[in-house]
Amino acid sequence: MTSTKVSADRLEIADRLHSAAIHLLRLVRGQDENSGLSPARLSALSVVVFAGPVTLGRLASAEQVTAPTMTRLVAALEADGLISRKDDTEDRRVVWLSATAKGKKILQEGRRRRVHALAGALSALNAEELTVLSDAAALMNRVTATPDERQRPRRLGTARAR
Amino acid sequence: MTSTKVSADRLEIADRLHSAAIHLLRLVRGQDENSGLSPARLSALSVVVFAGPVTLGRLASAEQVTAPTMTRLVAALEADGLISRKDDTEDRRVVWLSATAKGKKILQEGRRRRVHALAGALSALNAEELTVLSDAAALMNRVTATPDERQRPRRLGTARAR
């Protein structure tokens, strides 16, 4: 319970959490054949769907990737007809992204599939254990939120369905 | 608390956990410049270090990637002098992998760095919240363990310091 011990624990917990996150993502990868949505695209589309029209740059920072990376993700999503772009009328450097009806639909389905794979694995857990994971997810999201996201009064990224 | 509610919750929890895992790994990626070890390599090296000599095939399944993918990771780790290969004397199709002294050292350092970054983020949490994450990591590891790993009496992957 001393400060020293907590600090040492924190390192070990970080270590195990890191490893667990890697394995968890591996578990759901490969469930994508049906939706054709990769983790990165699903995640980006998810922000567009939930955070309404958003600029490419803000989407990139919400997803914590660089602008060029997001440019490509956006191009792929657009080519699939899942999102649409609209130039800003005031600042013509800016592109606004919105989800299409198809994008919203595919998001639900694709996400459902991946989540289903994970949820299947979670079926081995009881209600109490699920609560632990739920709380942990909230903590992880809080801890990984960028200062940017916390500071600005935006509803980006962490837009929560409840 | 009903069974129905738990099932619906499970989907939502899986969803949030999935998203949280993505963001968590994004947080630590980028701390790798110093070690030069990518997540995949670090993870593979970690198994080799902790699980002692291991065959390429078992390493691949422990890491839940295909053999070709592991062949490449192993080639990179070997080229960096972090692991060494030794042909099995009985079954010459098989390759046994061991960590070199350099590999063990680099693993500690590289891992320390990434874990440190994550631990830094965790410093915003109190002891109780850390416990939640610790428990969650254990659950995630349990849930993502392959049947293979559970069935065989091997000490792969989940070698735990405690």
Place this chain on the structure above:
DNA sequence: CGAAATAATTAGCATAGCCAAATATACGAT
């Protein structure tokens, strides 16, 4: 107006995943 800043894109590179096919070796049945 011209310089610096900003938003997005393009180009080029590396890593890491996959599948299909190729090797090399072992094992089993005749």
Place this chain on the structure above:
DNA sequence: ATCGTATATTTGGCTATGCTAATTATTTCG
């Protein structure tokens, strides 16, 4: 003993996602 099948690993070729550096277009500011 050998022939066919199974297993372990590698090779080749493709895709996706990350990066940085440089480019383009536009805005903003001195």
